[in-house]
Amino acid sequence: MMVDVTFAVDGMVCEGCVASVQRALKSHDGVGSARASLEEANVQIAYDPSAVDLDTLAGAIQEAGFDVVS
Ligand SMILES: [Cu+2]
16 A cells, blocks of 8 residues: 655755656655655655655665755
């Protein structure tokens, strides 16, 4: 079952950043979709909690070079 979560993300300044965030998330098992928004400075993720947890998702964003604001 997919669950939706939205993270506020700091540091995205162009569509390349948006693509990087989305790619970093989609490379993880258990992520159904990831849609980042430059305007809203966030990313909406649909994920399977039995396959991946929130810390892992936040870590993927940080490893891509962006800050997750909680
Ligand atoms: Cu960029």
